[in-house]
Amino acid sequence: MFNDIVIGPITIHMYGVMIAAGFLAALLMTLRRGKKRGYDEDIIWGIFFCAIIGGMLGTRILYYIVEIPEILKDPSILWDFKNGYVVYGGIIGGILASYIYCRTKKQAFMPYFDLVMPAVSFAQGFGRFGCFFAGCCYGRETDAWYGITFHNSSFAPNGVKLIPTQLISAAGDFIICALLLWFASKRPKTGRVAAAYLVLYGIGRFAVEFLRNDYRGSVGVLSTSQLISIGAVIGGIVLYFAAPKLAGVGNVAEEKSVG
Structure with missing residues (x-):
């Protein structure tokens, strides 16, 4: 497994390329x-x-929240930017920043929310390929034929077969993108494409968490990401039914399709 491409004095990190x-x-x-x-x-x-911008800030802020106990023990974690980026924080931060932007521009947020979420899922698939190359977000040990072995990762255990959770997540993200594009083509009510993303991604992420073995924080028997996934699914269900009433007004008509 390779993480970097070295061309003379230049080193290209595959994680960054995929992002x-x-x-x-x-x-x-x-x-x-x-x-x-x-x-x-x-x-x-x-x-x-x-x-x-909101996504990058969100990934870091949620990491700090999850790691508060460790930060209290070792404040140097605050300025260690090699690690510490939480995907859910990026999703939340990106949505909030986009909402604020639409508000300042007096644009209805929901139609654009619907428009961008299939693309967000597509981008996440590329991001998970980046995780695969870097070895982060790795899975549990396995003897199965589909296990993958890292040899020079700074994150995953090297020399042992692991469940390729990064590739499983990437496949799931691309499938979600395809489902959202299909759903959008049916001209659903405003807000329901975005709602479907929250439900599908929340369910998928909750399931994949059982296969992962990297530290992600925990709340009882659930990982932090699983707890957020439950919130995402609930939020998506609520949004599915409430979004048509919350679509608001702006320069984009509420009934505009994003199919």
């Missing part, structure tokens, strides 16, 4: 779908940049 590829793919997908449906391209660009 960048995911962002670019998400942007292109959203711009293409948005243009076909008459969405404001400037708003899409604004949401993109706000989501990146």
Whole structure:
């Protein structure tokens, strides 16, 4: 398993390459779908940049929250940026930043929320490939044929076969993207594509957590991510039924389809 590509004095980290590829793919997908449906391209660009900033802050802030006991013991964790990025924090931070941006631009948030979530899931798939190359977010030990072995990872145990949870998560993210695109093509009510993302991702993440073996914090018998997953599923169900009433008004008509 390789993590870096070395070309002379230049080292290219595959994790960063996959993250960048995911962002670019998400942007292109959203711009293409948005243009076909008459969405404001400037708003899409604004949401993109706000989501990146909010997402990066969110990944770090949630990590700090989860690691409060350890930070109290060792405050140096606060400025150790090699580790400490929580995906759920990125999702929450990106959504909040995008919502605030739409509010400042007096745009209805829900139609854009629907528009971007399939692309977000697609980007997450690329991100999980990045995790695979780096060896983070690794799975439990296994003797099964599908187990993978790391040899030079700074995160995963080296020399033992592990469940490829990163690839399982990536496949799940791409499947969710495909399902959301199909669902959007059916012209559901505003907000329901985003709601479907929360439900599908929450269920998938909850299940994959049972296969992972990296430290992610815990609340009782559940990992922190599983607890958040339960909240995401509940939130998605509530949003599914409430979103049409909460869609609001703006320059984008509430009834506009994102199919």
